[in-house]
Amino acid sequence: MAEGEHGIVAAGHPLTARAGARVLREGGNAVDAAVGAMLTSFVAEPLLTGLGAGGYMLVAGGGQEPALLDFFVQAPSRPLAPGERAGSDSGARRHGSSGPVAPAELQAIDVSFGDAVQVFHIGPASCGVYGTPAGVCEAARRWGTIPMSELVAPAARLAREGVVLNHGQAYVAEILGDLLTSTPECAALWAPAGRPLLEGEVLRNDELGDALDLLGARGTEPFYSGQIATAVCDWLAARGGSLSASDLAGYRAVVRKPGCIGYRDRDVLTNPPPSAGGTLLAYALALLDRGPAPPTLSGVLTAMRTAQNARTRDFVDGLDQEGFLQRFLARRLGSTTHISVLDAEGRACSATCTNGEGSGVVVPGTGLHLNNVMGEEDLNPFGFHRHPAGRRLPSMMAPSIVMRDGEVELVLGSAGSNRIRSALLQTIVGAVDHDLDAREAVDAPRVHCEAGVIYAEPGIALEELENDGAQIVRFSELNLFFGGVQAVRRRGRVLTGAGDPRRGGVAVSA
Numbered sequence: 001m002a003e004g005e006h007g008i009v010a011a012g013h014p015l016t017a018r019a020g021a022r023v024l025r026e027g028g029n030a031v032d033a034a035v036g037a038m039l040t041s042f043v044a045e046p047l048l049t050g051l052g053a054g055g056y057m058l059v060a061g062g063g064q065e066p067a068l069l070d071f072f073v074q075a076p077s078r079p080l081a082p083g084e085r086a087g088s089d090s091g092a093r094r095h096g097s098s099g100p101v102a103p104a105e106l107q108a109i110d111v112s113f114g115d116a117v118q119v120f121h122i123g124p125a126s127c128g129v130y131g132t133p134a135g136v137c138e139a140a141r142r143w144g145t146i147p148m149s150e151l152v153a154p155a156a157r158l159a160r161e162g163v164v165l166n167h168g169q170a171y172v173a174e175i176l177g178d179l180l181t182s183t184p185e186c187a188a189l190w191a192p193a194g195r196p197l198l199e200g201e202v203l204r205n206d207e208l209g210d211a212l213d214l215l216g217a218r219g220t221e222p223f224y225s226g227q228i229a230t231a232v233c234d235w236l237a238a239r240g241g242s243l244s245a246s247d248l249a250g251y252r253a254v255v256r257k258p259g260c261i262g263y264r265d266r267d268v269l270t271n272p273p274p275s276a277g278g279t280l281l282a283y284a285l286a287l288l289d290r291g292p293a294p295p296t297l298s299g300v301l302t303a304m305r306t307a308q309n310a311r312t313r314d315f316v317d318g319l320d321q322e323g324f325l326q327r328f329l330a331r332r333l334g335s336t337t338h339i340s341v342l343d344a345e346g347r348a349c350s351a352t353c354t355n356g357e358g359s360g361v362v363v364p365g366t367g368l369h370l371n372n373v374m375g376e377e378d379l380n381p382f383g384f385h386r387h388p389a390g391r392r393l394p395s396m397m398a399p400s401i402v403m404r405d406g407e408v409e410l411v412l413g414s415a416g417s418n419r420i421r422s423a424l425l426q427t428i429v430g431a432v433d434h435d436l437d438a439r440e441a442v443d444a445p446r447v448h449c450e451a452g453v454i455y456a457e458p459g460i461a462l463e464e465l466e467n468d469g470a471q472i473v474r475f476s477e478l479n480l481f482f483g484g485v486q487a488v489r490r491r492g493r494v495l496t497g498a499g500d501p502r503r504g505g506v507a508v509s510a
Contacts, residue, residue, distance in 0.1 A: 004509035006344045008497035010438070010486035011037055012337040012415065015044040015163065017499065017508040019154060020341055023146065024510035030341040031059060031143040032151065033510075034349040035136050037339045039155040042132070043208060044163050047172050047358055048337040048415060051211055051223070052232075052370040054131035055336075055353030056271050057139055058258060058399040061408035062347030064143070066260075066269050071135025071253040072395050073128035073373040075387040076243040104240030106375045106384060109178045111357070113481040116455060116473060118417070121375025121384070122179055124241035126359045128373045128393065129251050133215055133223040135353075138253040152216030159209035159367075162202040168504020170199035171480070182360035186369065189362060211367030224248045228366045235363045236370075247389065259325050263289050263402075264432055266409065270400040274319040274391070277398035280307040281421045282325070285428065294433035297447070298464065304422050304449045313382055319394050336397055336420070337503070338413035342488040342495055344510075348408040350399035354415065378418040396420045402428065409490055410438075415503060416483030422448045423483030431489060438489040438498040438507070446482040457482060478502050 002008050007030070009020035020037030028036070034057065042050045049055070054073035060066040106121035140148050165173065173180060173196040180190040189205060190196055197203055214222050222228045229248045236243050259272040261282040268285060271278030284303040288295045295303075318324050336354025359372035373379060379393045380386065387393060396418055402410035410431050414423040423446060430441035445459035455473045456462055462472055475481070484503030489496050499505025 002497040002507035002509040004495055005493050007510035008342055008488045008495045008507055009033055009037055010340045010488050010497040010499050010505065010507040012484055012486060012499065012503050012505045013041065013044040014506045016041040016339065017506045020339065021508040021510045024343055028146045030343040030347040030349040031139055032146045033341045034339050034351045035140050035144060036151045038136055038351060038353060039152055039212065040158065041337055043155050043159045045337045046369065047176060048355060049353040050355050050369050051133055052130045052368040053353050053355035054371060055135060055351060056397055056399050057135065057349060057351040058269060058401055059143055059349050060269055060401045062345040064347055066258045068256045068258045068271060069135060069139055069253055070256055070392060071131035072392050073131060073371055074251060075389055075391045075393065076129050076247045077389050101238060101240050111175050113479055116481055120357050122182060122360045122372045124236050124239040124361055126372035126375030127236060127241055127243050127361055127370040129243060129247045130371060131251065131253060132353055133220050134251060134253040137220050149216035152212050156209040156212035159205045159212060162204035164202055165197055165199050166504055167199050173197055176357055179357055179360050183362065185362035185364060186360045205367060207365060208367035224251055231366050232363050232368060261285055264293060266432060267403040268400060269403060271398045273324045274394060275397065276319060276394035277396035277421050279325050280311065281398050281424055283307045283310060284425050295429060300426065300429065301447060301449050316382065316394055320391060336415040338415055338484065338486045340411040340413060340486045340488045342408060342411050342490060346408055348401050348411040350401055350411050350413045352397040352399045352413045354397060398424055400424060410487060412485055412487040414483040414485040418450065419448050419481065419483045423485050427485050427487060438487045438496040442485050442487050442498040442500050448482060
């Protein structure tokens with residue numbers, strides 16, 4: 001756990017956190033630090049994030065009007081029908097194609113977390129419109145004080161020098177082995193010896209270094225209308241993908257008003273619609289707020305189930321409607337890696353990005369490993385490729401900030417697919433209801449409820465649930481299945497930060 005008074009960065013990799021802390025020490029603010037850390041995470045955590053990914057950034061405190069920057073993955077043009085040739089109307093580019101290219105199908109892979117298995121879908125059909133290049137540039141433009149070229153330089157250098165895989169990243173590579181060998185281009189990076197890189201081996205990516213330098217020098221243009229965009233669209237089109245030049249050219253990072261829900265005597269700011277995760281987190285917190293503090297395990301699980309059951313087709317369809325969060329809560333209540341930063345002036349930045357697991361599609365010459373968000377079951381609960389082109393996917397990511405008496409008390413967010421909201425809910429309960437510091441709240445064992453099954457880490461008292469006949473899956477140790485919460489907490493002038501041990505996270509003070 002990091003402790004200090006001059007700012008703390010908590011992130012999913014030591015290099016990511018150190019990059020952000022270095023920016024703080026050099027005079028940057030919380031947003032500068034978050035952007036610098038994000039850029040380094042593209043190199044140090046490339047299976048979780050990258051230039052082909054998407055995400056969100058929540059900014060508040062230090063006199064800053066709270067704002068949520070949405071740069072999440074967007075649905076691309078519709079997939080081609082069988083036998084249909086791509087053209088300007090269908091969107092996909094087919095320069096040099098001698099005939100129709102059959103639309104790609106999603107490729108299913110099993111990913112084992114040891115005590116649970118989850119199915120993911122990869123390949124060209126899984127790639128949505130990426131947002132991270134637009135997100136980091138817009139964040140730096142709006143709230144930053146350090147030029148993008150300076151923030152990019154260390155990450156670009158690191159990509160060329162190479163990153164030694166630590167235990168956490170090697171474990172991710174191990175469980176994603178089928179993905180990493182799914183295409184020759186991905187295997188060339190991750191499995192040059194015929195098997196995924198192991199702990200202690202070095203991952204180098206010169207093309208990613210070049211792409212980062214390009215981002216620092218020219219901003220978003222190459223990635224959305226220039227040479228990178230053209231290369232991405234051509235590569236996907238030749239393999240049956242539907243991402244088009246117009247999809248990329250029309251993409252923008254969007255600033256939204258954060259969702260806000262009262263919890264105990266705090267205000268919790270979180271990701272608003274069209275994201276789903278923040279809305280469901282707010283609902284669960286509101287349910288718990290009606291009961292005594294601290295809530296029981298049974299009460300937490302009931303709030304999880306109730307929020308999950310509210311995720312109906314009408315819920316998903318209504319997320320992009322104006323005022324949805326207020327209407328959703330009023331009707332019921334009466335009225336993927338993450339970086340958390342808190343600087344010495346009290347400004348907080350909570351940024352969550354995801355590449356899904358990655359699609360396996362590495363576009364030569366671009367440094368981009370494209371996302372597989374269109375193949376994520378949790379973001380497509382009623383079937384794949386049903387979202388209209390241009391719609392942001394209803395992500396579970398919910399970067400959040402807890403405010404008390406107008407000041408930032410807790411900055412947090414998590415990776416973990418559909419376990420994000422349960423991880424954040426339990427961390428907030430730990431900090432607010434049990435007065436745990438950042439380390440204790442992040443380390444506390446977690447449960448997750450889904451499809452009638454309760455998943456539990458060791459240390460959870462389950463006797464009451466067993467007596468009720470609940471179906472329980474016990475994990476033998478803390479596991480990244482339960483998310484990866486990175487948190488920073490303020491108590492008076494003292495800041496404490498913690499990275500989640502489930503994902504190799506660390507916190508570094510400035």
